[in-house]
Amino acid sequence: MTIHFHEGDLPKGAGFGAAVAVDTETMGLSLTRDALCVVQLSAGDGDAHVVRLNRPGYDCPNLKAVLADPKTEKILHFARFDLAMVETHLGVAMAPVFCTRTASKLARTYTDRHGLKDVTRELLGVEISKQQQSSDWGAKTLSEAQLEYAAADVLYLHALRDRLTEMLQREGRLELARACFEFLPWRARLDMAGWPEDDVFAHG
Ligand code: MN
Secondary structure (H helix, E strand, O other): OOEEEEEOOOOOOOOOOOEEEEEEEEOOOOOOOOOEEEEEEEOOOOOEEEEEOOOOOOOOHHHHHHHHOOOOEEEEOOHHHHHHHHHHHHOOOOOOEEEHHHHHHHHOOOOOOOOHHHHHHHHHOOOOOOOOOOOOOOOOOOOHHHHHHHHHHHHOHHHHHHHHHHHHHHOOOHHHHHHHHHHHHHHHHHHHHOOOOOOOOOOO
């Protein structure tokens, strides 16, 4: 496993093939308050690319091109948050999307543990650390521990997608999952537009 660190943007012409695993690190969970600091990517080949973004301009045309590429599926865990963060700060709508958390919720109905750590442990037998989750991602220099944490969040998403797709198929819910993934960019936009918790489909 190699972690490639990039300051500000990916190298020109960087490609990630048919599917790229994506995760972000931010200053917090608020779309209106908190900055987007880091975007991590992996082609599923065991390598991770960690991009530390330059604020406030977010001048990163090569990264934006990868995230916006309709020929590359974006695999994310809880895509709803990353989609809204990326669209808010980079002005890019990621599509098409596979959300491993949504897939887990639709497939693994025997548990309520859908965090990346739990899903990765159960489906792949891999332990990932969540220790650096609440660290200062806005720092000018990221620590080794932060880089390793950031990388671990994208290294297993391809394998998880494959396992969860098998489970969804087995349970007859793959089509339902795909429809949810297609709606995800709009769910993110509801968050951005001021409907973070309300279920707009709910009666009452
Ligand atoms: Mn993460």
